[in-house]
Amino acid sequence: MTSKPLITIQNLAKTYKGSNEPAVDNIDMTVEHGEVFGLLGPNGAGKTTTISILCNLIQPSSGSVKINNLGYSRHAREIKSLMGVVSQDIALFPTLTARENLQYFAGLYGLPGKTAKNRIEEALKRLDLWEKRNTAIKKYSGGMKRRINLLAGILHKPKLLFLDEPTVGIDVQSRRMIFEYLRELNQKGTTIFYTSHLLEEAEKLCSRVSVIDKGRIILNGSPSALIRSTEGSKSLEDVFIRVTGKKVRD
Amino acid sequence: MQKFFTSIRKEILVLLRDREGLALMFIMPLILVVLITVLQHKTYQNITEQQIPIVLINNDNDSLGNSFQQVMEQNRVFALTVVNEADSIAVLNAKNQVANGDFQMGIYIPEGATNAIKNRVINTIQKQMPESIRNSNPEKDSIVNIALFFDPVTKESFRNVIKGSLREFASRLESRIIFLTYSRVFDALTNQNTDLQMPDHPTIVFEESFVSAYKDGMAPNAVQHNVPAWTLFAMFFIALPIAGNIIKERNEGCTDRIRTIPVSPLLIMSSKAMVFIFVCLLQTLMIFLTGIYVMPLLDLPQLMPGHSIAGLLLIIFASAMAATGFGIAIGTISGSVVQASTFGSVSVVILAALGGVWIPAYLMSGIMRKMSALSPMNWGIEGFYEVFLRNGSAADVLPHAMKLIAFFVAMILISWKYRRRKTI
Numbered sequence: 075m076t077s078k079p080l081i082t083i084q085n086l087a088k089t090y091k092g093s094n095e096p097a098v099d100n101i102d103m104t105v106e107h108g109e110v111f112g113l114l115g116p117n118g119a120g121k122t123t124t125i126s127i128l129c130n131l132i133q134p135s136s137g138s139v140k141i142n143n144l145g146y147s148r149h150a151r152e153i154k155s156l157m158g159v160v161s162q163d164i165a166l167f168p169t170l171t172a173r174e175n176l177q178y179f180a181g182l183y184g185l186p187g188k189t190a191k192n193r194i195e196e197a198l199k200r201l202d203l204w205e206k207r208n209t210a211i212k213k214y215s216g217g218m219k220r221r222i223n224l225l226a227g228i229l230h231k232p233k234l235l236f237l238d239e240p241t242v243g244i245d246v247q248s249r250r251m252i253f254e255y256l257r258e259l260n261q262k263g264t265t266i267f268y269t270s271h272l273l274e275e276a277e278k279l280c281s282r283v284s285v286i287d288k289g290r291i292i293l294n295g296s297p298s299a300l301i302r303s304t305e306g307s308k309s310l311e312d313v314f315i316r317v318t319g320k321k322v323r324d
Numbered sequence: 325m326q327k328f329f330t331s332i333r334k335e336i337l338v339l340l341r342d343r344e345g346l347a348l349m350f351i352m353p354l355i356l357v358v359l360i361t362v363l364q365h366k367t368y369q370n371i372t373e374q375q376i377p378i379v380l381i382n383n384d385n386d387s388l389g390n391s392f393q394q395v396m397e398q399n400r401v402f403a404l405t406v407v408n409e410a411d412s413i414a415v416l417n418a419k420n421q422v423a424n425g426d427f428q429m430g431i432y433i434p435e436g437a438t439n440a441i442k443n444r445v446i447n448t449i450q451k452q453m454p455e456s457i458r459n460s461n462p463e464k465d466s467i468v469n470i471a472l473f474f475d476p477v478t479k480e481s482f483r484n485v486i487k488g489s490l491r492e493f494a495s496r497l498e499s500r501i502i503f504l505t506y507s508r509v510f511d512a513l514t515n516q517n518t519d520l521q522m523p524d525h526p527t528i529v530f531e532e533s534f535v536s537a538y539k540d541g542m543a544p545n546a547v548q549h550n551v552p553a554w555t556l557f558a559m560f561f562i563a564l565p566i567a568g569n570i571i572k573e574r575n576e577g578c579t580d581r582i583r584t585i586p587v588s589p590l591l592i593m594s595s596k597a598m599v600f601i602f603v604c605l606l607q608t609l610m611i612f613l614t615g616i617y618v619m620p621l622l623d624l625p626q627l628m629p630g631h632s633i634a635g636l637l638l639i640i641f642a643s644a645m646a647a648t649g650f651g652i653a654i655g656t657i658s659g660s661v662v663q664a665s666t667f668g669s670v671s672v673v674i675l676a677a678l679g680g681v682w683i684p685a686y687l688m689s690g691i692m693r694k695m696s697a698l699s700p701m702n703w704g705i706e707g708f709y710e711v712f713l714r715n716g717s718a719a720d721v722l723p724h725a726m727k728l729i730a731f732f733v734a735m736i737l738i739s740w741k742y743r744r745r746k747t748i
Contacts, residue, residue, distance in 0.1 A: 129584045154586035163577030167334065169341035174334075181330025182585045210341070226581070236584075 078143050079104035080234055080265050081128065086137035087289075088123050097123040099289035100137070110256075110266040112280035112297075114273065114310075116318050120289040121269040122162075125238050128267065129159050141234065155183075158232035162239040164219045165226070168212035172203055172222050175211060176229060183230035190229070197225045201251060217248025224252055228259065235259065237268045241275060253279060277310040287318050327587050331595035338569070339599060345565050349603060350610060353558030357611050358622070360554055365546040365624055375403035376482070379427045381414045382406055386438030387500075392431075392493050419473050428478050429486065432471040440468045441494060445501040453509060468494075547625045551615040552708035553681040556701045558611065559604045559647040560672045566600050566651025567664035589743070593736065597648045604644030630711035634718040639707035642725035642732075646700045649735030656739035675699045703727045 083103040089096045098120045105111045115121050126132045128139060130146045130153070139146065141153045166175045173194060180190035198204045201221040211219060224240060237256070241249045256279065260266055270276050276283055277297045285293040293300060297310050304313045339346070380396065382389040396404045405427070407414050418430040444465050470490060474483055500522050507520045573579050582592055615627030629636060651668075658664035676682065678692075679701030685693050696702045707724035710716030 129580075131580055131583060151586045154584060157584065159581060159584040161577050161581060163580075165577030165581040167338055167573075167578060168576070170334070170337055174337055178330055178334045179581075179585070181333075182327055182582065182587045184327060184586075186326075 080107045080109075080142055081105035081267065082138075082140040082143075083124075083128075084138050086124070086127065086134055086139065088120075088127060088132070088135050096135075096289050098127070098134070101286070101289070101291050103284060103291060103294075105265060105267055107265055108260070108263060109282055110260050110268060110280045112276040112283035113267070113269045113286060114271075114276055114283050114314065115269075115286040117271075119286045119318075121286060122238065123289075124286065125236055125267070125269055129157070129236055130154070155230075156232060157234040157236060158227040158230065159236045160224050160227040160238065160240050162242060164211075164223050166211045166219065166222060169210055171208045171210055172198065172214070173207040175222060176225060179226045180229045185230060193229050193231075194225075197229065201225060201255060217244040220244050220248060221252060224255070228264075232264060234265045234267065237266060239270055240268070241270075241272065249275070273311040273314055274309070283310070285314060285317055293317050328591055328595055331587075331592055332599060335596055335599040339603070342565075345568075349558075349562060349565060350607060353554065353561070353607055354611060354614060356558070357551060357554040358614065358619070361546050361550040361619065361624055362622060364550060376401060376429070377403045377405070377427045379405045379407060379418045379421060379430045381418055381430070381432040382408065383414075383435040384433045384437040385435075388438040388441065388493055388497050389433040391497075392433065392490065395489075395493075415471065422473050422475055425475060428475045429483075430471075430473045431486070431490075432473075434469060434471075436466075437468045437470065438497065440466045441497050442501050445498050446505055449502065449505045449509070545625045547615055547619055547627050548712050549684055551611060551619075551627050552712065553676075553684075553701075553705055555608050555611045556643055556647075556679070556704040556708075557672070557676050557681050558607050559643055559704075560650060560675060560701060561669075562600055562604060562607075562647055563651035563654050563672060564665055564668045566596070566648060567655035567658060567668050568661050569596070570652065570655030571658060571661050571664055589740070593652060593739070597645075597652060597736075600648045600651065601641070601644040604647055605640060608640050608644070628712065630713075631715055632711050632717045632721070635707075635711045635716055635721040638718050638725045639704065639711065639721045639728075642707070642728035643700075643704040645732040646704070646728040646735075649732035650700070653735040653739045656742055675701050678702070680705050700728055700731045703731075 081104060083101060086098055086101045086103075087096055088098040101120075101124070113121050113124060123132070127134050128141070130150060142156055144153050146153060167178070170178070176194045176197070177190060180194065185193065195204070198207050201224075203218060203221060203225075206214070206218065211222065214222065220241065224237075228235060235256075240256075241252055244252075253275070256266060266279075268276070268280060280297060282294070282296050283300070284291050293313070295303070300313045301307050301310060304316055307313045307316060378396065380393055382393050384390070393404070393406060396402050407418065415430075415432050418427070418432065421427050422430045447465055472483070472486065503520075503522050507518065510516075511518055570579075583589070612627060612629060616629070620626045654664050654668045654671075658667060676699075678696055679685070679699030680688065680696050681701055685696040685702055685705070688696060703724045707721045707728075710720045710724065714720070
């Protein structure tokens with residue numbers, strides 16, 4: 075017997091109020107347990123809309139989303155406790171210290187005081203932020219903020235982690251550190267759903283990617299298989315340009 | 325409960341780290357309350373206790389002039405200066421002093437004013453008498469010119485009061501002279517000496533008391549009005565930091581992150597509301613303590629907080645809830661901090677003006693008074709008046725408090741509905 079996918083998306087569509095064009099146009103997709111899945115696409119392709127629906131931040135116009143075989147309409151709480159979300163924004167309180175921010179999010183996830191304290195200490199040390207734990211976030215560098223932003227979404231050890239452009243605008247060292255940490259999490263069993271513009275990054279991290287354009291999934295497979303099957307392509311970027319074109323998007 | 329306390333702790337930390345915001349919430353209202361109270365103190369004194377300076381040139385030195393002078397001297401409302409100089413100079417000087425603002429009014433009673441009244445009455449009576457007892461050499465009738473000169477800012481009503489008082493004194497004098505003259509004629513005809521006197525005590529006695537509005541005789545002074553009124557203004561001005569806080573969290577992505585966490589949005593909202601309600605309570609305590617202990621040092625009346633602690637706490641708490649709800653609604657609905665601060669500050673000023681913060685509702689015209697009842701700040705002020713001026717209990721305050729609590733519930737429901745609509 076095969077286990078059911080962790081995420082199942084069926085006929086998902088979203089048209090925003092006042093718009094004629096659908097942002098997401100009847101997509102079907104599954105993400106298996108333990109995968110690092112990448113949803114790639116140019117600007118305005120529908121990545122953020124899709125991930126927002128998956129995180130229950132906006133409602134779809136039609137179609138269904140199941141996470142761990144549960145739907146948001148009846149099991150929002152259970153689904154939310156399974157997942158962690160790391161957005162493109164630095165979704166932290168800038169005047170609070172790193173530790174205070176993490177204590178807050180750990181508290182909201184319901185982690186008991188001692189567990190939260192240990193996990194925060196461990197995570198801060200792992201991402202080389204322990205020394206700066208009592209510094210306000212607003213005084214952090216971009217890379218440090220990104221690392222704390224990631225930690226705030228994973229302290230409760232989620233089964234499924236949504237990452238929306240988690241490494242935008244940071245230095246190579248911080249990116250490398252975040253990537254190593256994500257791989258570590260994946261090896262420990264966390265399924266990762268990842269969106270990015272950075273195709274080189276996706277190629278290294280993802281076990282499978284889907285390319286979305288104009289709200290539709292136009293390509294799906296492992297990065298190596300996609301490169302192999304696309305004539306004249308040496309990288310995922312070549313594949314991406316081949317399927318989405320060279321025209322600059324708004 | 326752990327999530328609730330976590331959220332409360334975060335709100336407190338965010339608040340404590342915002343020093344400018346704290347100064348705005350605590351120091352500015354305090355300055356505002358003290359400043360406005362000092363400024364309005366004189367106006368309230370004009371209404372209630374400040375004496376009106378009047379110069380009286382009493383050249384009559386007889387019944388009319390002396391009795392008028394005596395009554396004016398006894399009246400606490402007037403600060404009377406009596407001048408006894410040669411007529412033309414005295415009047416000219418007095419006019420200059422009124423023009424310079426030294427006096428609000430000048431009154432000149434000329435020499436012989438009483439005699440003129442006496443002669444006119446006696447001559448009139450004489451005409452009714454038989455020739456045998458009529459005075460063969462009557463005094464000539466003359467008109468008394470009492471000059472009144474006013475500062476242009478003097479109210480019409482006040483001028484009428486003075487003119488009315490003088491007329492009353494003249495009539496009283498006339499009555500007395502008529503009475504005495506007839507009494508003497510009667511004595512002459514009946515050959516008696518009754519020496520009948522007019523009764524000194526008045527037939528009509530006015531018994532004055534404050535009813536409904538100020539049961540125990542406490543009229544609102546600058547402190548009793550301004551302290552609660554501007555406390556409410558400060559409370560409602562908290563809408564701006566609340567809205568700013570909500571919008572900043574939304575723009576930073578924190579709100580969306582929290583929405584992906586298994587925690588009720590109502591818990592997040594109520595913890596925020598709880599902290600800001602507490603801020604409002606602290607603001608109130610600080611302003612009230614200033615009213616009780618600091619304002620008397622500035623030569624202002626002391627704040628008398630009434631006798632009902634329960635009533636006072638009820639109206640403070642309900643007002644704090646209403647103000648916080650208003651801030652949450654503005655923060656949820658506004659698209660940006662600029663929008664929230666513009667709409668927030670203008671709407672608070674309108675609600676304050678309408679609610680009677682600047683000009684008490686009881687001084688407003690009929691239609692404005694009715695419109696005033698639509699402002700939550702008016703419900704708050706009325707609640708405070710119940711305790712401060714009418715010695716009301718918690719039960720008296722309850723209707724006003726219920727309106728404020730209903731306003732809070734309405735604001736939270738609007739915010740919740742709006743937020744839900746945004747996800748569709």
